[in-house]
Amino acid sequence: MAKVLYLTVVEDIKKKIMDGLIKPDDMLKSESELMKEYSVSRMTLRKSLSLLSNEGYIYSVPGKGNFVRKPETDIFQFRFSDYDSLDCETDEIKLISVRVEEPDPETRFSLGMKYGEQIVILERLSFCGHKPVAFEIVISPYIPNRPVVEDKLNFANYSKALESRLAFSIRKELEITLIKAPGNIEKRLEISPGEVVFQINKKIIKKESNQTLTISKFYIKKEFYSIKAGTPEEDDSKKIF
Amino acid sequence: MAKVLYLTVVEDIKKKIMDGLIKPDDMLKSESELMKEYSVSRMTLRKSLSLLSNEGYIYSVPGKGNFVRKPETDIFQFRFSDYDSLDCETDEIKLISVRVEEPDPETRFSLGMKYGEQIVILERLSFCGHKPVAFEIVISPYIPNRPVVEDKLNFANYSKALESRLAFSIRKELEITLIKAPGNIEKRLEISPGEVVFQINKKIIKKESNQTLTISKFYIKKEFYSIKAGTPEEDDSKKIF
DNA sequence: TAGTGGTCTAGACCACTTC
DNA sequence: AAGTGGTCTAGACCACTAA
Numbered sequence: 199m200a201k202v203l204y205l206t207v208v209e210d211i212k213k214k215i216m217d218g219l220i221k222p223d224d225m226l227k228s229e230s231e232l233m234k235e236y237s238v239s240r241m242t243l244r245k246s247l248s249l250l251s252n253e254g255y256i257y258s259v260p261g262k263g264n265f266v267r268k269p270e271t272d273i274f275q276f277r278f279s280d281y282d283s284l285d286c287e288t289d290e291i292k293l294i295s296v297r298v299e300e301p302d303p304e305t306r307f308s309l310g311m312k313y314g315e316q317i318v319i320l321e322r323l324s325f326c327g328h329k330p331v332a333f334e335i336v337i338s339p340y341i342p343n344r345p346v347v348e349d350k351l352n353f354a355n356y357s358k359a360l361e362s363r364l365a366f367s368i369r370k371e372l373e374i375t376l377i378k379a380p381g382n383i384e385k386r387l388e389i390s391p392g393e394v395v396f397q398i399n400k401k402i403i404k405k406e407s408n409q410t411l412t413i414s415k416f417y418i419k420k421e422f423y424s425i426k427a428g429t430p431e432e433d434d435s436k437k438i439f
Numbered sequence: 440m441a442k443v444l445y446l447t448v449v450e451d452i453k454k455k456i457m458d459g460l461i462k463p464d465d466m467l468k469s470e471s472e473l474m475k476e477y478s479v480s481r482m483t484l485r486k487s488l489s490l491l492s493n494e495g496y497i498y499s500v501p502g503k504g505n506f507v508r509k510p511e512t513d514i515f516q517f518r519f520s521d522y523d524s525l526d527c528e529t530d531e532i533k534l535i536s537v538r539v540e541e542p543d544p545e546t547r548f549s550l551g552m553k554y555g556e557q558i559v560i561l562e563r564l565s566f567c568g569h570k571p572v573a574f575e576i577v578i579s580p581y582i583p584n585r586p587v588v589e590d591k592l593n594f595a596n597y598s599k600a601l602e603s604r605l606a607f608s609i610r611k612e613l614e615i616t617l618i619k620a621p622g623n624i625e626k627r628l629e630i631s632p633g634e635v636v637f638q639i640n641k642k643i644i645k646k647e648s649n650q651t652l653t654i655s656k657f658y659i660k661k662e663f664y665s666i667k668a669g670t671p672e673e674d675d676s677k678k679i680f
Numbered sequence: 681t682a683g684t685g686g687t688c689t690a691g692a693c694c695a696c697t698t699c
Numbered sequence: 700a701a702g703t704g705g706t707c708t709a710g711a712c713c714a715c716t717a718a
Contacts, residue, residue: 228702228703229704247704259704260704260705261702262703263704264704
């Protein structure tokens with residue numbers, strides 16, 4: 199199949215694992231044995247083992263050997279972005295307000311801010327078929343001298359721009375719950391009292407310092423959100439070796 | 440910091456990317472230039488590039504060069520397993536029924552089965568605080584001569600065992616929606632008419648053939664499910680190089 | 681044709697585990 | 700002391716891209 203040596207080795211070992219010839223926590227043959235078995239050099243063999251390791255098939259213990267990994271199949275992946283996550287065609291996103299104010303103590307704490315520092319609050323309403331379906335609140339520390347409140351529209355893209363510049367040093371967390379809509383959300387989304395909505399809390403966190411940079415809260419009408427998730431794919435396009 | 444050559448290279452290039460010295464789709468210096476810059480051999484440098492590639496920082500185009508990748512930060516991961524995904528302590532899982540029957544046409548189609556072949560249906564109810572919170576239906580093709588209907592409890596673990604044997608050759612898909620509970624679910628979960636529940640459809644699919652092996656449907660009381668998800672972590676423990 | 685990345689080899693030295 | 704995996708080198712040949 200594969201004309202490349204290290205890939206034929208990978209495929210053969212994968213097959214042996216999938217056929218149950220070697221089971222989780224079994225030790226593979228030693229690298230020197232495998233070199234002979236496949237007639238490849240050490241580096242080539244180790245490239246194969248590296249691939250298998252990256253794909254979760256094996257792990258290695260220095261001084262001992264390489265072992266078959268217990269597979270992990272309960273992890274799922276999905277995509278969530280601020281704009282295209284609704285189960286409908288968004289025909290308008292209305293900017294409700296952008297303002298700078300004093301944070302309440304809880305927010306100040308989550309954002310790791312000092313007393314006296316202010317926050318920017320952005321509120322946005324998304325429409326499908328000319329009806330409101332999602333309300334979004336974005337909270338970030340206010341850093342003076344940025345084109346924020348002065349130009350509302352700029353700010354709408356500001357956080358995206360900022361984010362893409364920081365992209366490699368941030369991590370995001372999501373919390374999806376179903377809650378009874380608070381009064382103001384009921385009004386914004388024009389739903390009946392007591393009705394439930396999806397609440398999605400998003401945090402953008404700086405990897406190194408674990409500092410929270412931005413907090414977002416989405417409230418989505420229950421009919422307009424669902425999740426499709428799947429086992430992570432091995433993205434071979436990303437690999438060099 | 441790192442005493443290993445290839446890691447110091449990785450860290451330095453990461454830093455340059457995060458500091459914005461090289462931006463998405465910019466080309467890195469050629470490998471021979473980088474070899475000189477860091478005074479390392481070709482293979483060592485390429486190990487570094489491989490790592491950067493695996494972690495999503497760069498990609499490479501043969502004959503041209505290595506480029507900085509546009510970062511992806513809208514992908515989230517979470518865990519879902521049949522047993523520990525409820526927002527409460529499960530104190531009982533009651534096996535409601537296990538039976539073999541003729542599939543309806545839709546199910547037969549999804550499972551890629553021939554006319555005349557039968558399916559096994561398992562139904563299970565989970566309790567928290569002695570109240571029903573989740574109802575689960577698992578549907579698989581019936582393969583005669585397996586300890587299935589003959590021993591209900593065995594079957595409960597059967598699918599897990601089967602799955603772990605196949606683990607490396609399967610993939611799973613999840614679909615999470617909020618629906619009005621069907622009549623039988625209302626009864627099972629003891630909820631009021633018209634109330635919404637989470638519906639989670641799970642498919643287990645064979646990677647090679649794309650054949651669906653098992654379909655599961657979970658119905659969970661809306662108060663007892665939520666999702667915590669986050670940006671995938673680079674799992675260095677899995678790496679050999 | 682010259683430069684780029686992709687594959688592969690044969691050796692070397694190290695730290696760690698096992699006996 | 701012998702065997703294991705982890706790091707590193709210097710060179711080789713190839714396919715691809717660009718001028």
